[in-house]
Amino acid sequence: MIDWKINPSFNRLVAELGKFPGVGKKTATRLALFVLRQPDAEAEALAEAIREMKARTRFCSICFHYTEDDPCPVCTDPARDAELLCVVQEPQDLMAVERSRSYRGRYHVLHGALSPLDGIGPAQLKIAELMARLADGSVREVLLATNFSVEGEATAHYLASLIRPLGIRVSRLAHGIPMGSDLEYVDDATVNRAVEGRQTI
Amino acid sequence: MIDWKINPSFNRLVAELGKFPGVGKKTATRLALFVLRQPDAEAEALAEAIREMKARTRFCSICFHYTEDDPCPVCTDPARDAELLCVVQEPQDLMAVERSRSYRGRYHVLHGALSPLDGIGPAQLKIAELMARLADGSVREVLLATNFSVEGEATAHYLASLIRPLGIRVSRLAHGIPMGSDLEYVDDATVNRAVEGRQTI
Structure with missing residues (x-):
């Protein structure tokens, strides 16, 4: 048989692509073969897109969503309702709310949910930063959009207990x-x- | 809503990943977010693996399989039976035969199958090269391992009609x-x- 180790660079790409979530060895091989069949310029564009995205993207220092500019365009958008704040676990949750086209306030990304068994307590999440944002009294309502999992619910209840005493509506x-x-x-x-x-109705 | 165009480098990576076969926009976004969450060194390793594989991989001038060295290790392996030649449509078909661990001969990759409606005739495939390999009489049997599709069957029959007159066994x-x-x-x-x-039995 061909030991694919004789083609180390192909093998290495399969290994790298195999790190993607939900991508097994068979899919990684298929993707690597696709790259192999593409013109050099296309493969170069993919490699460059990976590099550039990593180099340009950081966290917004206000809401902690991914952004190329800090503060991010959502935090600086004057058309957004600054009195309404939606708290989500992860950037992809923020993207899901945005896709719904139902929300015109601002966001705060926690980067996780409380999970004591995994060693994730309030200090591991962007909770101090959230409370600092709420301190000046400009926010009227906080929409807790954490997941409806055990961890997400626990996080929502914990945050509600911190925020309600400030006289802010929690939803x-x-x-x-x-x-x-x-x-x-x-x-x-x-x-x-x-x-x-x-x-x- | 966030227009993801405000994060052009992320958008660009999603577009590039979305070119992979079977990868829609949702999956591409998930993969791009995974790259975003990885350490820089991991993303760099992926980008570099793409570049290196493209730069190093070429076609073997004998069998037309992908290889880093020309001729490829299969064509130069003295332990392989040089009298037995397996003809396949694509490199991934060769890989499938290799995975079966049932074959110890050599290969010839056609890079396609006859498909007149798509403008693919004998001249578009590595058929002249195959016949040149068979000309010296050293091959005893040609195993036609093209797909069992209309195109694959047509290609097998066409090749059989060319090879049988040479007194070579066709299977x-x-x-x-x-x-x-x-x-x-x-x-x-x-x-x-x-x-x-x-x-x-």
């Missing part, structure tokens, strides 16, 4: 039936919450 | 029941071929 994303779902296939707990949270 | 991969299959779920045509090709 949470609504539970309910996902859009387009058949009631028949929605889990009982979700239907339960949707009934409890029913709205007059 | 084809066996059809039959895939290993571990339940007969019940195998398509009729495959069962048919497996019965016709039955072997004494």
